[in-house]
Amino acid sequence: MGRRAKNKQSAPEPLEPTYPPSSRKNGKRKAVAEPDTDSKETSRPSKKIKDLAGKKSGAISNSKTVKLKALKKQISQNVDSDDGWEDVEDGADLKKLASSDEEDLEEFAGALDEFELADQEDESLRGPVQEFDFDSDEEDEPVFKPLKGKKSKQLERPLKIIPSGKDSDDSDEESDEDGPVTMANMEARSRALDAKAAAEAELDMEEFQGGADDEEEDDEMDLDGEEDVNGDIDAEPFHLPTAAEREEEKEAGGPDLHVVQRRMRECVRVLGRFNRLAEKGRSRSEYVDQLTADIASYYGYNDFLAEKLFQLFPVAEAIEFFEANEVPRPVTIRTNTLRTRRRDLAQALVNRGVNLEPIGKWTNVGLQVFESNVPIGATPEYLAGHYMLQAASSFLPVIALSPQPGERVLDMASAPGGKTTHIAALLQNTGVVFANDANKARTKSLTANVHRLGCKNVVVCSYDGREFPKVMGGFDRVLLDAPCSGTGVISKDSSVKVNKSDRDFTLLSHLQKQLILCAIDSVSPESKTGGYIVYSTCSVTVDENEAVVDYALRKRPNVKLVDTGLSFGREGFTNFRGKIFNPSVKLTRRFYPHVHNMDGFFVAKFKVEKKTKAAALSEETSEETSAMIVDDENPEKSVKVDVGFDSDEDRPYLEEAKRRRMKAKGLRPPPRSKPPPAAAKSAIKV
Ligand SMILES: C[S@@+](CC[C@H](N)C(=O)[O-])C[C@H]1O[C@@H](n2cnc3c(N)ncnc32)[C@H](O)[C@@H]1O
Numbered sequence: 033m034g035r036r037a038k039n040k041q042s043a044p045e046p047l048e049p050t051y052p053p054s055s056r057k058n059g060k061r062k063a064v065a066e067p068d069t070d071s072k073e074t075s076r077p078s079k080k081i082k083d084l085a086g087k088k089s090g091a092i093s094n095s096k097t098v099k100l101k102a103l104k105k106q107i108s109q110n111v112d113s114d115d116g117w118e119d120v121e122d123g124a125d126l127k128k129l130a131s132s133d134e135e136d137l138e139e140f141a142g143a144l145d146e147f148e149l150a151d152q153e154d155e156s157l158r159g160p161v162q163e164f165d166f167d168s169d170e171e172d173e174p175v176f177k178p179l180k181g182k183k184s185k186q187l188e189r190p191l192k193i194i195p196s197g198k199d200s201d202d203s204d205e206e207s208d209e210d211g212p213v214t215m216a217n218m219e220a221r222s223r224a225l226d227a228k229a230a231a232e233a234e235l236d237m238e239e240f241q242g243g244a245d246d247e248e249e250d251d252e253m254d255l256d257g258e259e260d261v262n263g264d265i266d267a268e269p270f271h272l273p274t275a276a277e278r279e280e281e282k283e284a285g286g287p288d289l290h291v292v293q294r295r296m297r298e299c300v301r302v303l304g305r306f307n308r309l310a311e312k313g314r315s316r317s318e319y320v321d322q323l324t325a326d327i328a329s330y331y332g333y334n335d336f337l338a339e340k341l342f343q344l345f346p347v348a349e350a351i352e353f354f355e356a357n358e359v360p361r362p363v364t365i366r367t368n369t370l371r372t373r374r375r376d377l378a379q380a381l382v383n384r385g386v387n388l389e390p391i392g393k394w395t396n397v398g399l400q401v402f403e404s405n406v407p408i409g410a411t412p413e414y415l416a417g418h419y420m421l422q423a424a425s426s427f428l429p430v431i432a433l434s435p436q437p438g439e440r441v442l443d444m445a446s447a448p449g450g451k452t453t454h455i456a457a458l459l460q461n462t463g464v465v466f467a468n469d470a471n472k473a474r475t476k477s478l479t480a481n482v483h484r485l486g487c488k489n490v491v492v493c494s495y496d497g498r499e500f501p502k503v504m505g506g507f508d509r510v511l512l513d514a515p516c517s518g519t520g521v522i523s524k525d526s527s528v529k530v531n532k533s534d535r536d537f538t539l540l541s542h543l544q545k546q547l548i549l550c551a552i553d554s555v556s557p558e559s560k561t562g563g564y565i566v567y568s569t570c571s572v573t574v575d576e577n578e579a580v581v582d583y584a585l586r587k588r589p590n591v592k593l594v595d596t597g598l599s600f601g602r603e604g605f606t607n608f609r610g611k612i613f614n615p616s617v618k619l620t621r622r623f624y625p626h627v628h629n630m631d632g633f634f635v636a637k638f639k640v641e642k643k644t645k646a647a648a649l650s651e652e653t654s655e656e657t658s659a660m661i662v663d664d665e666n667p668e669k670s671v672k673v674d675v676g677f678d679s680d681e682d683r684p685y686l687e688e689a690k691r692r693r694m695k696a697k698g699l700r701p702p703p704r705s706k707p708p709p710a711a712a713k714s715a716i717k718v
Pocket residue numbers: 135136138139140141426444445446447448449450451452468469470471474495496497498513514515516
């Protein structure tokens with residue numbers, strides 16, 4: 033279940049430009065130009081994808097390079113070939129980059145990967161010495177100014193941490209639509225992409241409801257005789273295999289990858305203009321079924337997860353998401369401000385031959401590493417605790433939490449400590465951070481990081497988070513970076529593609545709901561400076577995110593969602609496949625690999641208020657007010673907690689726990705009872 037990266041994050045690879053599914057003009061989908069497949073911008077990532085093929089679990093073969101291009105052609109939009117991306121050499125030095133993202137590699141068990149110590153010979157110290165203007169201490173100032181007349185490596189690197197999109201109608205933002213996406217305009221671009229995605233989603237919904245199928249649109253987008261990968265005109269109209277044909281295909285050992293690729297392309301095309309292009313008598317869901325089955329086999333997912341992830345996006349965008357999961361995210365580091373300043377760290381690393389740049393305006397401590405002559409996880413600066421190897425997305429929950437000096441903070445699920453040490457730094461080593469993690473083994477790497485980074489205000493402990501606030505309460509702020517399925521970090525851990533089942537999501541969502549109530553109850557509504565909880569996951573599923581947040585809002589009337597303070601990210605879903613959430617769930621934020629070039633992530637921020645009499649009463653009347661948290665390995669550590677569970681939703685779990693306890697005592701548990709009709713209903717109620 034762990035998220036140990038099987039494929040170490042290697043080259044600092046920004047995403048190739050996205051090809052948003054379609055452009056919309058006057059509310060219509062338009063046929064769009066194919067990206068210049070010969071340009072560096074498109075050829076380089078393809079090569080990387082090919083490189084990945086050797087490393088990943090059979091998800092991609094060499095021939096997929098061609099296939100991916102063809103697929104993009106189907107979903108492509110104008111691509112600005114001069115968009116700021118520059119080629120990064122596939123030099124051997126790239127292999128020496130950080131071998132892992134130390135923060136997010138493991139979830140439930142195991143210790144940190146050992147970083148190999150760099151050979152600190154002169155050779156590795158002879159990096160390109162770069163001179164910067166470090167006079168200004170303002171982080172917003174352009175800190176990284178290569179001197180005139182010097183051909184700086186800094187000028188040769190790719191500029192983006194998020195892909196570009198030509199879709200801004202957000203005129204008051206510095207969207208710089210036609211120029212490259214730079215660190216400076218990334219937030220505006222991101223917002224523009226979000227707006228576009230929302231529009232696309234709306235259109236998709238219209239199409240699903242059959243509303244977007246008018247003749248006018250079809251005429252405008254008459255693409256019959258569309259070219260295939262090789263530029264040939266498709267002679268044969270696309271035939272969607274029948275159930276019998278699919279069965280036959282399966283028995284014959286499954287389809288050829290070319291067939292799968294072409295079928296995916298065709299299904300996306302048909303689903304875009306269903307009434308016109310679909311075969312007579314075939315339903316939309318048949319095309320969707322075929323497409324998700326093909327996505328599963330092409331990218332190497334189990335059918336269940338392929339479908340679950342597919343449902344999160346409009347059809348063509350879903351392909352972009354799956355594709356982004358095949359490409360590593362950029363290597364990023366967080367400056368430890370307890371030990372150094374970002375400008376000093378940058379200079380020190382540049383002197384060692386590291387090519388880097390600030391991540392963007394939204395963080396004044398992050399650096400994106402483009403290439404390095406030395407292993408980033410073993411430089412003297414690393415060992416001296418000047419930085420943490422940390423995914424850019426992992427900065428977000430701590431920025432949202434915004435701890436204030438002197439506060440008492442709980443990091444409820446904290447190992448290996450990327451966020452704990454960030455909190456400690458923001459507290460400037462004042463106040464106290466209780467860094468908790470249920471997994472004792474993982475607290476070793478947590479403690480090591482706390483020491484390395486010089487955090488003096490951290491207390492490490494190991495309780496089941498559900499034991500809070502019994503263990504300790506009255507915190508100014510609580511971060512719950514919850515254990516999750518890791519569907520946002522598939523590019524780091526491809527095992528997620530095949531090892532997650534429906535049951536995993538049910539169990540995880542349940543655990544997350546328990547933990548979030550305990551996190552809320554651990555915050556002091558009396559806090560003078562705080563009273564906040566941030567809930568985050570590195571998963572993109574609704575069960576683990578909006579559904580959990582909505583549950584917390586229902587169970588704890590004294591909390592409300594507030595703005596995360598994050599300047600980009602998509603709004604959380606307020607409804608999803610028939611489930612309606614509290615409208616304030618819109619305030620939560622989603623981050624995606626194909627949109628933000630970050631790991632998939634979710635962030636929600638709550639404010640806890642004093643309980644009114646009415647709120648207290650409504651909590652009391654919540655039927656179940658306590659539950660037993662059973663530790664199977666150490667039954668004596670089992671605890672009773674007051675969390676106000678929803679009895680219908682939780683009954684099966686409580687029963688299961690009781691059965692296990694009885695079994696452990698050598699007693700025969702009663703047969704499993706059928707869920708009452710109300711419970712069955714609540715299973716889809718979220
Ligand atoms: C996403 S990881 C946390 C990453 C960490 N916040 C960081 O930034 O480095 C989730 C953590 O939750 C821990 N965990 C799992 N179940 C838990 C529980 N019931 N109570 C507390 N921690 C738990 C896991 O051991 C894992 O370390």
